[in-house]
Amino acid sequence: MRPVVVALLVVASLPAAGWAGEPVAVLINARGGQGEVHVRASGDARWNEATLFLELREHDEIRVTGQAEADVFYLKASKPETVTAAKSPYTIRALPASSTGSTRVDLVAERLAAMFLRLSKEKPPVYVQLGGRGREAQEGAAPVIVGPRATRLFSAPTLFEWIGPDGLYTVTVMGVDGKVVWVSPPTVAFRVNYPDSAPLLLYGAKYTWRLGTEGRFADEEAAFEILPLPDVMRIRQLLDDLGTPAAGGVSSTSALLRAGLLFQEGLYEVARLELLVGLADRPEDPSLLYLLGHVYEQMGLQERATDSFLRAEAAMPSRPAR
Helix, strand or coil: CCEECCCCCCCCCCCCCCCCCCCCEEEEEEECCCCCEEEECCCCCCCEECCCCEEECCCCEEEECCCCEEEEEECCCCCCEEECHHHCCEECCCCCCCCCCCCHHHHHHHHHHHHHHHHHHCCCCCCCCEECCCHHHCCCCCCEEEECCCEEECCCCCEEEEECCCCCEEEEEEECCCCEEEECCCECCCEEECCCCCCCCCCCCEEEEEEECCCCCCCEEEEEEECCHHHHHHHHHHHHHHCCCCCCCCHHHHHHHHHHHHHHCCCHHHHHHHHHHHHHHCCCCHHHHHHHHHHHHHCCCHHHHHHHHHHHHHHCCCCCCC
């Protein structure tokens, strides 16, 4: 079977020419549609390919052609600004003077913009060769827990999900002391709902769930934590504050911001589901795919992270700079 060489997604910076001062905004999305998106640093003559979560400084420019769009998220603004061909070339402006009356939603948005900038600077993981279709898809490979795993949750999980070969599976939920809380009946499905009749899982408690295969494979386990109730209320209020996109915005932008907040708070499984909902409407949205890659990394699903990063890179509406 021929090996598949998996490329490395590089979230690049613009050339050093003209780059002075601190970032004032971040490019959080670039959508195609028979068009392209390029960025030029202040004082630089060359237009460069747009890359996700690219930091932008005052006087940098964005060029959009055709039906493409780019979303610029200023560090001091509560809503992204969409750049179209009609606004092109768009010049990045200075940050407004700091205000002592910043609202809660402004502060949340500033946190998100800073997080996107941080993601742009993190060293991407090095992807190795994957044989054939990858371990997850290989017939007869050991089961892999998809979720919840390595995550915080608002409440008891409604669904335990995995992939693997056909056969009988059981799910066992255990407390931090190893005491069994609930065991599912054997199933041939690849997901199990946590029933209303099962014991209540407590706010602020940590749990482990075990996927059993009746001896066909070694049991796999994953951990999750249910947030304390005050944290649940705090984060849900922040999600409400983000609200819906401004007029003319797109649902994928709202999904990105909400998932970004969930990602910040360690709610990786909830962020994953939020991103998948957004991708159902826009399956090749690069920013949603890129953040989903980071979510999968945090959950230890490296192969899925690789796939999401590569799809994000391929979906960017840029050709080689000229």
